[in-house]
Amino acid sequence: MPISLDSRIPDGDLADKWSNQQANFKLVSPNNKTKYKVIVIGSGLAGASAAATLAEQGYQVDCFSFNDSPRRAHSVAAQGGINAAKNYRNDGDSTYRLFYDTIKGGDFRSREANVYRLAEVSGQIIDHCVAQGIPFARDYAGYLDSRSFGGVQVSRTFYAKGQTGQQLLLGAYGALNRQIHLGKVRMFVRSEMLDVVVDKGVAQGIIVRNLVSGEVSRFNAHAVIIASGGYSNMFYLSTNALSSNVTATYRAYKQGALFANPAFTQIHPTCIPASGEHQSKLTLMSESLRNDGRIWVPAKQGDHRLPADIPHNERDYFLERRYPAFGNLVPRDIASRAVKQVCDKGLGVGPTGHGVYLDLADAIDSSGRDIIEERYGNLFEMYQRITSENPEKTPMRIYPAAHYTMGGLWVDYHLMSNIKGLFVIGEANFSDHGANRLGASALMQGLADGYFIVPSCVSHYLTEQKPQLVDTTSDSFNEIDQSVENRVADLLSIKGQHSADYFHRKLGQLMWDNCGMARSEKGLRKALDEIPKLSEQFWQQLKITGCGKELNFQLEKAGRVADFLEFSQLVCQDALHRSESCGGHFRQESQNAEGEALRNDDDFSYVAAWQFKSGKSNHQPEPATLHKEPLRHEAVAPDQRSYK
């Protein structure tokens, strides 16, 4: 199949593109809608909102999740808030400013038209969520409250204490529940999609393993939407839920979908540092804390006094010092790197030296304990539970952790991948955040995609499809089903000596050391040399007890780790080829005299979309083939991003 990278960006001025597109969308007549079936993989914010909205419109929807309930998708853990250009504060916000901040925050590596549309629909999301009964924070007059997040100077983040993701997800889950109740959505929980069925470049359905019975079955549809979230767990330790993984998108990639900018991963600056070998995940402390918290380290190395005993003039508030305009509210990539730099200099605090203070003492003095507790009470509790320290008495210790992945399957303006009928939404696609995502923009994007964008794009696509479905006993289904069954059997037959977790930890360490916050050619080549060896060990030494025709979480985990082992090589390949620094992708070879990321627009102003190339063995692909989608910056001329 020749690859077409047509982004299908509509004509017209930036501000008119989406309305022009909507005017040109073709419609399926109401009584024909019931003849079309759409599969949605994932029931997080993106998946649940898309499934519910498509069902409201009259389509038949099958929705799949490996969780035991849609309400438990990883989106539930989002804390800080959701952005929208409402300008309720009259502080100078507008659609254009949200667009501009997102483009700049992403270090000029995203597509302008998509980002503008995102900013345009952002307000409607808040309207809809309020109508669903989501209890956002309010001020004493009863109006919606908002706060600031990193990388911006307006107050456009709407929130529900530190549980915004939970509240938004329960809203989307409610909408989904309503459609399940009406019989419009069939919900399959504890069901893992293990492959997409593609024939002649068109998506026809998926292969799913029931995680309780172990049974593998086939589902057909006129369109397939992947909303499977991000792949930060490639680093083993991350802020993501433990079962988040890359399988859905990686399988689609192996079937021919392009994977865009896989090396664009985000390391979040404010997480609770790891306490030991046993650590199974890292816990985020919401970025919203940086509104009131001040980040510092002792100015002198080896200062082991208690934080309260270190006078202000012997502290280094390094973000405020280096970035006076934005201070503690610089974007995440910049904050994370600054934290790493001070720790690398030996100024870090805590038992491992991998930590800096996030201090709320000044805020408690100026705003009062009650106000600060009201804002962050649940975060304080969470911190205290984990560390047994009270952040109102002693500053929190934080350190960066893998958190979000801007990379994802390549999609055009219609959110469709290069495989016809295969749409990708939410964190699983690459489209809106460039090389770095701004805080509170993932929830916005997931819901924009799911409620307001993908339903009309899918509808438009369906106008060109015949109502007949491809039979699930067709050759294409048979072949892919068989390969899924074979792979399960292969994994079970190894009978080695190490659990899947053992390999996952090793991979995570390799990736964190060589493809984490700072990347170099040497490190990346090392990773590209070591990962295939680790992968080989995996396929010789993996051990799974129990069998495949039952609930077997080791088998689930092993399949996901196997995909991470292949996928992480693609990430390193992308990171290696992009020898510039941009956003979260920091190449040590490309920095300015002050240690800031140095972009190279002449050579790298494009989306790197990678095409799978099979290798001699099923588990060891050849290096992927690069396709470039040039980025055109018409509205905002790229400049060196400065937050000073």
Add this chain to the structure above:
Amino acid sequence: MANYRVNIWRQDQTEKQGRFEQYRVEDISEDMSFLEMLDVLNEKLISDDLVPVAFDHDCREGICGACGLVINGIPHGKECGTTTCQLYMRHFTADTEITIEPFRAQAFPLIKDLMVDRSSLDRVLQSGGYVSVHTGAAADANNVLIAKHKADDAFTAATCIGCGACVAVCRNASGMLFVAAKTSQLALLPQGQPERLERSLSMVKQMQDEGFGNCSNHYECEAACPKNIPASYIAQLNRDFLNASMTSKEYESQTHCKSLEE
């Protein structure tokens, strides 16, 4: 570093018979979470060629509601306002015995070991736990003002994570706190008013159909709730339910009013 003896409920499948098995876990640091202790045990079981213990979990930060174990007789253990995944080993005395069981209730059929099927809770919410608004229908978000204390109160109710601890702890295996948290969230907000009474009827009915028991006002649910959701929401639900039963024609209010009085 501490050692423990853990008694764990093992059961291969729903239909098979279960039993307790005792294992020894060693070198447990006080900074480990309870689930990380189980991870250590599972690694050991795998290396001994045994099948590891199945339990539900995902976010491991107290928000998804997937985890849920009865620890020494108490759902989520004895620490107040804490999910199983947020429970740390520093709360357990070294060299003691810890007993771990699944959440047991008629409405939660056991799947394997410590894993139960809580989809009954989903079905209760499917029967009406939402505002029936179509995407695109909403007016500007600030058109309807909501007093801060109401919004905050609704938020408190909305923090339910759907873990089912309230059911597991209740002698009647009632789902009333779970149902009340959702109905109260929406009853406190203007957006929830049009469907308010209907919602309380359909959700209580579905709760009963799923095999949950009724509330007999012991309020152990409130103590077991990892999110500290107050049982006062149950009173709010009861009021709405009675109101609805009296006004609803289709509903055989008698049977249900009777059950509420029990």
